[in-house]
Amino acid sequence: MGVKPETENQSALRALPRVLVSVLSYNSAQSTIDTLRSLQQQTYPNYHLQLADNASSDDSLKHIAREFPDLDIKVFPENLGYTGGNNRVLEQGLAEGYDYIVLCNHDIEVDQRAVAHLVETANFHCATAGVVGGVEVCLNSEPRRRRAAVATAKYSKWTARASWLPQAVANKFTPLEVPCVHGALVLFTSQALRSEVLMDENLFMYFDEVDIGFQLREKSLLAFVDPRVAIKHKGAPERYNAREGYFMQRNRLYMVQKYGLWYHQLFYHLYAGLIELPAKVCLRSLQGHTRFARASVDGHIDALRGRMGRDHRRCN
Numbered sequence: 001m002g003v004k005p006e007t008e009n010q011s012a013l014r015a016l017p018r019v020l021v022s023v024l025s026y027n028s029a030q031s032t033i034d035t036l037r038s039l040q041q042q043t044y045p046n047y048h049l050q051l052a053d054n055a056s057s058d059d060s061l062k063h064i065a066r067e068f069p070d071l072d073i074k075v076f077p078e079n080l081g082y083t084g085g086n087n088r089v090l091e092q093g094l095a096e097g098y099d100y101i102v103l104c105n106h107d108i109e110v111d112q113r114a115v116a117h118l119v120e121t122a123n124f125h126c127a128t129a130g131v132v133g134g135v136e137v138c139l140n141s142e143p144r145r146r147r148a149a150v151a152t153a154k155y156s157k158w159t160a161r162a163s164w165l166p167q168a169v170a171n172k173f174t175p176l177e178v179p180c181v182h183g184a185l186v187l188f189t190s191q192a193l194r195s196e197v198l199m200d201e202n203l204f205m206y207f208d209e210v211d212i213g214f215q216l217r218e219k220s221l222l223a224f225v226d227p228r229v230a231i232k233h234k235g236a237p238e239r240y241n242a243r244e245g246y247f248m249q250r251n252r253l254y255m256v257q258k259y260g261l262w263y264h265q266l267f268y269h270l271y272a273g274l275i276e277l278p279a280k281v282c283l284r285s286l287q288g289h290t291r292f293a294r295a296s297v298d299g300h301i302d303a304l305r306g307r308m309g310r311d312h313r314r315c316n
Contacts, residue, residue: 016044016045016046017099017100018046018048018098019119020050020089020092020098020100021048021049021050022049022050022101022103022104023035023039023049023050023052024052024054024086024089024105025051025053026079026106027057027058028106028107029058029063031106031107031234032064032106032107033067035104035105035106035108038109039110041112042116043112043113043115044115044116047102049072050089051073052076052089053073054076055075055079061075074088079310081201081203081205081309082205082206083200083201083205084204086103086199087199089103090193090198090199091193093190093193094193094194098190100187100190101190102185102187103187103188108232110232113228118132118134118187118229120226122187122189122224124175125222126189129221129222129224130192130212130216130222131181131186131223132175133182133223133226133231134227134228134229134231135183135230136182136231136233157260157261157264157268158267159268160256161252162180162182175225175226176225177223179217180209180212180223181212181213183233184233192219192221196219197212197219202308203254204247205247206244206247206248207248210255211255211258240284240289240292241292242294245299246298246302247299248296249277249297249299250299250302250303250308251299251303252272252303253268253272253300253303257303272300277297
């Protein structure tokens with residue numbers, strides 16, 4: 001029996017870049033379901049949608065599997081954090097021959113052409129693109145962040161802080177070259193992965209996007225933001241969350257130690273140890289946020305001791 005000839009539609013589909021779209025989740029049934037529904041509606045035809053679960057300890061996987069009986073679900077044996085979980089997906093995508101891998105938070109929604117726009121931008125800049133992101137709208141955050149585009153204009157090695165692009169710049173139609181893509185949905189090119197650009201698992205979560213930006217520049221690759229891609233991000237943590245305070249303070253010092261020169265490191269140690277951190281502890285404690293203040297101190301001390309990754313109890 002002869003093999004049926006390939007149809008015109010099948011031939012056109014095979015000519016398109018293969019895209020893996022992966023959602024990383026942990027103990028978050030309803031928000032993950034909403035995200036998967038949004039991603040199922042994509043107009044880009046040649047993509048595979050999967051869920052990567054970071055060893056959820058609740059019954060969220062049962063609810064998700066019931067809602068999406070045909071969904072490809074990968075379950076990790078332990079909580080690898082944002083960086084570790086996504087690295088397993090990036091390694092999987094490269095091994096399986098995908099051209100692009102789109103990493104997604106579990107608490108986002110995008111319009112139907114989001115993946116198509118990301119792929120279009122990556123294809124247009126195929127010689128240099130390492131990652132491509134979009135413009136994030138933080139729905140559950142303060143007005144300043146709600147209006148902001150989450151692509152950084154610059155990152156300071158002196159204070160370990162990033163600044164945001166102004167809204168007027170983010171509203172432009174053409175893709176923007178940026179130092180790093182900060183967002184909850186990011187496309188990685190296979191070119192970046194073949195160059196061994198992966199997330200630093202010492203970070204566990206937070207500041208991973210800044211680290212990726214540094215890695216891309218070392219490999220002569222670029223980060224782009226496509227303003228046509230609007231990412232509705234619902235899951236901003238509560239204000240003065242102790243877990244966020246710990247990781248932010250810890251990872252800022254780690255980033256200065258990793259990428260800063262000796263004078264950046266000296267300045268940051270003096271600035272954070274003598275001015276910023278004492279002021280933060282006093283002010284937040286007076287405001288009643290003692291757990292946040294204590295967590296910030298713990299993070300700074302752990303970074304000084306080299307206790308990174310998921311060593312600390314706050315990682316679990």
